[in-house]
Amino acid sequence: MDELISSxxxxxxxxxxxxxRKIFAGKLQGERRSKRRxxxxxxxDYRNYVPGDxxxxxxxxxxxxxxxxxxxxxxxxxxxxxxIVLDASASMDAGSPSKLVLGMRLAMALxxxxxxxxxxxxxxxxxxxHLHRLGPVRGRR
Numbered sequence: 001m002d003e004l005i006s007s008x009x010x011x012x013x014x015x016x017x018x019x020x021r022k023i024f025a026g027k028l029q030g031e032r033r034s035k036r037r038x039x040x041x042x043x044x045d046y047r048n049y050v051p052g053d054x055x056x057x058x059x060x061x062x063x064x065x066x067x068x069x070x071x072x073x074x075x076x077x078x079x080x081x082x083x084i085v086l087d088a089s090a091s092m093d094a095g096s097p098s099k100l101v102l103g104m105r106l107a108m109a110l111x112x113x114x115x116x117x118x119x120x121x122x123x124x125x126x127x128x129x130h131l132h133r134l135g136p137v138r139g140r141r
Contacts (some may be wrong), residue, residue, distance in 0.1 A: 008111065009109070013059065013109055013112050013113050013116070014116055016113050017115070018068065029033070029104045030093060036075055039128065042074055042075040043072060043073075043074055043075075044073045044074055045073045046062070046070040046071065046072060046073065047063055047071050047073055048068075048069070048070060048071070049068075049069030049071050050071075051076060053071050054071075056093065057071045057072050058070070058071060058072075058073060059071070059072050061104065068140045079104050079119070080114075080117075080119045081120040081121075082111070082114040082120065082121050082122075082135065083106070083121075083122045083123075083124070084107045084111055084121070084122070084123045084124070084128070085103065085123075085124045085125075085139060086103050086107045086123065086125045087100075087103060087125050087126050088100055088103075088125050088126060088128075089126060089128035091128075109125065111123065115137070115138070118138060118139050119138070120135075120137070120138050121135055121136060121138070122134065122135030122136040122137075123135055123139055
């Protein structure tokens with residue numbers, strides 16, 4: 001079988017990131033910036049103080065200048081899990097190159113992108129009779 005991912009394609013995939021449009025309430029924190037605001041070292045913005053806000057997040061330097069309370073907002077980092085499902089049943093043998101080869105190339109490309117970006121990756125392969133599960137794994141291996 002031909003090489004699934006050429007070195008040229010690999011270099012192009014290195015520049016791609018998988019982005020989720022949804023906010024997930026995951027338990028794992030990671031390296032990915034989330035749309036969710038939270039506690040981190042990555043400063044994002046300020047907002048007006050609302051009674052009940054945690055006073056530890058008040059920016060006292062701004063209060064000293066403006067005599068108004070502002071709360072620091074931080075960008076929360078979260079872990080993204082990528083799960084790829086590949087149909088490897090007999091029906092995928094059609095075509096040239098076969099649908100299976102094209103599916104493998106797509107799965108390989110998506111998996112490569114996930115691993116390069118240090119996301120959690122798992123793979124399920126359906127052979128028509130059995131479902132094989134691999135992972136989860138993280139990072140380049």
